[in-house]
Amino acid sequence: MIKSGFHHPTSNKKYKKMNFNTKVIHGGQHHESATGSVNVPVFLTSTFAQKSPGVHSGYEYSRAANPTRQALEDSLASIENGARGLAFGSGLAAIDCVLKLLNPGDEVVAVDDLYGGTYRMFTRLFEKYQLKFTFVNFDDASKIADVITDKTKLIWIETPTNPLMKLVDIKAVVEIAKGKDILVAVDNTFATPYLQRPIDLGADIVMHSATKYLGGHSDVIAGALIAKDAELGEKLHFIQFASGGILGPHDSYLVLRGIKTLALRVQRHSENGMAVAKYLESHPAVAQVIYPGLESHPQYELAKSQMKDFGGMVSFTFKSGKKEDAVKFLEKVRVFTLAESLGGVESLANHPALMTHASIPAEKRAELGITDDLVRLSVGIEDAEDLIADLERAFS
Numbered sequence: 323m324i325k326s327g328f329h330h331p332t333s334n335k336k337y338k339k340m341n342f343n344t345k346v347i348h349g350g351q352h353h354e355s356a357t358g359s360v361n362v363p364v365f366l367t368s369t370f371a372q373k374s375p376g377v378h379s380g381y382e383y384s385r386a387a388n389p390t391r392q393a394l395e396d397s398l399a400s401i402e403n404g405a406r407g408l409a410f411g412s413g414l415a416a417i418d419c420v421l422k423l424l425n426p427g428d429e430v431v432a433v434d435d436l437y438g439g440t441y442r443m444f445t446r447l448f449e450k451y452q453l454k455f456t457f458v459n460f461d462d463a464s465k466i467a468d469v470i471t472d473k474t475k476l477i478w479i480e481t482p483t484n485p486l487m488k489l490v491d492i493k494a495v496v497e498i499a500k501g502k503d504i505l506v507a508v509d510n511t512f513a514t515p516y517l518q519r520p521i522d523l524g525a526d527i528v529m530h531s532a533t534k535y536l537g538g539h540s541d542v543i544a545g546a547l548i549a550k551d552a553e554l555g556e557k558l559h560f561i562q563f564a565s566g567g568i569l570g571p572h573d574s575y576l577v578l579r580g581i582k583t584l585a586l587r588v589q590r591h592s593e594n595g596m597a598v599a600k601y602l603e604s605h606p607a608v609a610q611v612i613y614p615g616l617e618s619h620p621q622y623e624l625a626k627s628q629m630k631d632f633g634g635m636v637s638f639t640f641k642s643g644k645k646e647d648a649v650k651f652l653e654k655v656r657v658f659t660l661a662e663s664l665g666g667v668e669s670l671a672n673h674p675a676l677m678t679h680a681s682i683p684a685e686k687r688a689e690l691g692i693t694d695d696l697v698r699l700s701v702g703i704e705d706a707e708d709l710i711a712d713l714e715r716a717f718s
Contacts, residue, residue, distance in 0.1 A: 342401065342516060343585045349400025351393060362393040364575045386563050390571035394578045401515045401581065402528050404548035406555025408562050409574055413511065413531030414439050415567035416545030420476070420507055420527060422561045426452035428475040433460045433490060435483035435690055437509070437531075438679040461621075463494040470502065479525075480509040481518075481628075485637050485674040485698040486691055487612040489621040492628065496524030505554075511535070511665070516588040517629045526550045527558075532569075534665030538580040538587050542573045587667065590703040591634030594669075597706040598699065598713070599636045607647070607717050609695075612637040634701040635664065637674075645694035648673055652697065657704060657712035664700035669709055672698045 340349060354363055365388055370381040381387050391409050398407030410416040417440060424430070432444065434457040444455045456469045466477065477499055481490040492508060499506050507527040508520035514535045520528050530536055532544035545567075549555035562568060569577070592615075599613035611618070614625035615632030625632060640647045652660050658671040662678050672678055675687055675694050682692070701709065 345400050346397075346516075346584045347582050350396030351400075354389075362390055362575065362578065364571050365389045366571055384571070385566055385568055388568075388571050388574070390578075391569055391574040394569070394574040394581075397578055397581055398530075398546050398548050401584070402510075402521055402548040403519055404521050404528065404550055404555075405552045406549045406559065408547045408549075408555070408558055409532070409569040409577065410545035410547070410562065410567050411569055411573075412543050412567075413529070413533060413545035414443060416529050416531075416547045417443060417509075418567065419547060419558055419561045419565065420529065421448050421453065422565065423505070423557060424453055424475055427454075427473060429454040429456065429471060429473040430476045430478055431456050431458060431466055431469055431474055432478040433480050433483060433488070434458055435486045435488050435692075436478075436480060437484045437511075438674075438681040440478075440480075440509070442681040459488075460490040460495070461488065463491060463498060466495060467498050470498070470504070474502070474504055477504055477506045478509070479507065479520075480512070482512045482614055482625075482633070482635065484512065484635075485672075485679065485696065487512075487614060487619070487635060487637055489614060489624050489628065491624055492520050492523040492525055512633060512635050513629060514584060514588050514633070516585050517592070517631055517633055521548065521550050523628070526554060531665075532577050533663065535588060535591075536581055536584065536665075537577045538584065538666060539576075540663065540666035540668065542576040542580075544569050544573055544577050546577075587703055588633070589631070591665075591701060592631040594703065594706045594709060595632060595634040595636055595701045598701050598709055601710045601713065602636065602638050605717065607641055609639045609641040609643070636699045636701060638697055638699075639693060640695045643693070643695050645675075648695045648697050649676075651716045654716040654718075655712055656715070657708055658699065658716075664698075666700070667703050669702035669704060669712075670700040672700070674698050 368384050372378040394409050395407035458465050479490045496506050505526045508525045509529045510520055511531045511534050528548040530546040532546045596615050599611050599616055602608050603611045613636045652671050655671050658669045661670050674692050674696055
């Protein structure tokens with residue numbers, strides 16, 4: 323039993339009944355037992371003293387468990403309503419851990435519109451270990467059923483997707499996988515648990531690039547997994563321990579601190595995202611605005627049913643269809659920062675074809691609809707009026 327005061331959240335049932343805004347601060351958390359510290363200390367230690375060989379307080383070596391990382395992992399489990407949380411050195415390290423559940427010859431069905439790093443990992447790293455990946459447009463759940471075989475062991479979902487903001491009906495996918503020994507994993511980075519909780523909808527694993535909204539301040543690289551049940555959580559923890567892709571204690575502290583303001587930040591991200599999306603939809607230079615909260619989004623009704631609000635990610639294209647217009651626009655923004663990543667308090671602008679999704683072959687991008695004039699915005703928590711004024715200047 324861990325005696326430091328950082329217990330697994332299932333050992334404290336009162337946190338399960340809390341509402342979300344309370345969970346981000348208190349869920350799975352305890353005052354540090356030795357001093358009563360309200361905030362978890364940063365335990366900068368690689369190893370822990372033992373009273374006798376094999377007799378210890380629950381911590382032996384920080385790759386297996388560290389009290390600061392444990393506090394973060396318990397918070398992750400709490401806010402996603404899962405049984406076990408795990409924190410990694412990056413979002414890709416978390417994905418790597420999930421794929422290591424599989425064996426050569428297993429098949430993965432994945433949504434076709436993926437973060438470029440995920441696509442790169444699937445196709446350039448794990449295909450050579452005899453894993454087969456099939457990429458499908460999940461707009462119609464029947465398309466998933468058509469490609470599932472007896473070798474399919476994992477369905478990988480992003481919703482909303484990156485960068486085309488497609489939605490996947492998580493409940494429908496779970497229903498298709500039911501009884502088939504297939505894990506359903508959801509990359510919940512764009513939505514965050516404030517807006518969407520996939521485990522409540524039946525998913526087995528939730529993944530986050532905690533670099534983004536969970537950390538929220540563009541100052542840490544981190545990843546997270548949350549398992550629906552304890553047995554699966556233990557399997558993932560073994561892979562994490564054996565592979566070593568852990569998150570360090572200081573970075574764990576930063577993510578945990580970010581989570582405490584997650585509800586406030588994402589509420590503001592969503593308000594600003596809607597304001598920016600409506601502004602763009604009315605602009606004469608814009609051809610299409612892709613935002614789940616707009617009635618023009620083809621899956622608007624699914625977004626309303628599956629998400630609490632619609633987030634801060636907005637993509638759009640130009641009526642001219644020219645890459646040059648997108649590049650010129652991005653060079654002129656000033657309040658928005660031209661940079662990769664997303665989910666920080668500051669607004670960021672990105673050109674997927676040249677930046678975040680450059681690792682996807684050009685022909686594949688064209689097939690998906692990631693055109694050279696597509697711009698992806700991560701709308702921050704600044705005053706919406708200033709953001710819109712910045713966009714107006716960039717269009718001029």
